[in-house]
Amino acid sequence: MPEQSPKAQIDLEDLAIHEGTPVLLRRALAGLTAGELLEVRADSSDFFEALGAWCREEGHCYVGSSGPNCYRIEKGAGTAPVVAPGNHVAESADPNWGLAPRGGKIERGGPKFAFTLCQKRDVWAQELASIYKQAAANQWSAARDIPWSSLPKLPAELEAALAQIMTFLTENEFAALYVPARFIPRIHPHYREVVEVLAVQVADEARHAEAFTWRAEAGGIGLGTTANSGQLSLQTLLEEPDFTTAAFLLCVMGEGTFLTLLTFLEQFAPDPVTATLARLAHRDEARHVAFGMEHLRYVLEREPERRSSLAAAVERRSRMLASVSGLSPYVSDALMILAGGGVAPQQVRAGARQVFLLHREMDAARRDRLHGLGFDSFQATRLSAHHTRNFM
Ligand SMILES: [Fe+2]
Ligand SMILES: [Fe+2]
Known part of the structure; x- marks a missing residue:
């Protein structure tokens, strides 16, 4: 089976994981669908050790190194799927939408709130x-x-x-x-x-x-x-x-x-x-x-x-x-x-x-x-x- 080629690349230069690397990783992964690969170039010495744990936390898969200071991440399902009820005023509001502002996206599986006036x-x-x-x-x-x-x-x-x-x-x-x-x-x-x-x-x-x-x-x-x-x-x-x-x-x-x-x-x-x-x-x-x-x-x-x-x-x-x-x-x-x-x-x-x-x-x-x-x-x-x- 031919090796899957990355869908996107990102160069983090020497940015360390504690300096905000996840911001750029999440932005790069947001444009991919589950199963697609992101190739990450990173020169920071602590990057490799931290990357695997970060991927597990965020619901992605660390695939391995693809060259010196080059790593691959397979986009996963993410931490939780989101729903987007839209900005129109619905006839009925789901208690699981909780405190999310109308028009935004909401992670599934949130707590059920006790609002009783939901129509x-x-x-x-x-x-x-x-x-x-x-x-x-x-x-x-x-x-x-x-x-x-x-x-x-x-x-x-x-x-x-x-x-x-x-x-x-x-x-x-x-x-x-x-x-x-x-x-x-x-x-x-x-x-x-x-x-x-x-x-x-x-x-x-x-x-x-x-x-x-x-x-x-x-x-x-x-x-x-x-x-x-x-x-x-x-x-x-x-x-x-x-x-x-x-x-x-x-x-x-x-x-x-x-x-x-x-x-x-x-x-x-x-x-x-x-x-x-x-x-x-x-x-x-x-x-x-x-x-x-x-x-x-x-x-x-x-x-x-x-x-x-x-x-x-x-x-x-x-x-x-x-x-x-x-x-x-x-x-x-x-x-x-x-x-x-x-x-x-x-x-x-x-x-x-x-x-x-x-x-x-x-x-x-x-x-x-x-x-x-x-x-x-x-x-x-x-x-x-x-x-x-x-x-x-
Ligand atoms: Fe009044
Ligand atoms: Fe009054």
């Missing part, structure tokens, strides 16, 4: 790239971007009302932080755009919690009271096990309702710090709502029957909270005092009227979003009415 329809949404781009461009800092030095000394009853509202907002920010944070480690990294959007959402909520707490403390009153009714409502949100249902309850129903609340707070803010906080938080929340709407649209286009399970989730939550009277008097009173501008009877009357209108606007905006997701008027009215009194 595109479990997590995907349109417009993810644009939501993420806006989120990255609109990050703000509570220390840098809020006019803290312009905070006036407010009448005690207004400052106390604001401190109570900031306390309520902060509780809700924690819920809005923990819900996406719970799901991130369950989402297969193949759907990285979803993970990226949710990661920024978590960072947004951390900033909101920080900024609202600062506002309560900056007025000298400190934080107010957290009511059981609010805690029970948020607990039902935190415990929702299904991603799509959680996104519906949090982003569409809860954060959607908070958009109206933040507009109200900006409108009635008695100081520029509160107004700026409400405006910046509203900008972030609008993105969170946009993600929720896009995800729900994606799911409902493919599984329209899921509307009934989403409706059931809202109604189930409403039944669980049936014993809870509604928005806590701490928050409700504070909103009326803020909107009325004080505690004189005519101010309270004006404030109560504004809070009545606030509830009506929240309901109208929820029904609009539900229509946008294909719920009919009857369903939208019913679901909006069953939404938690706690807003989130």
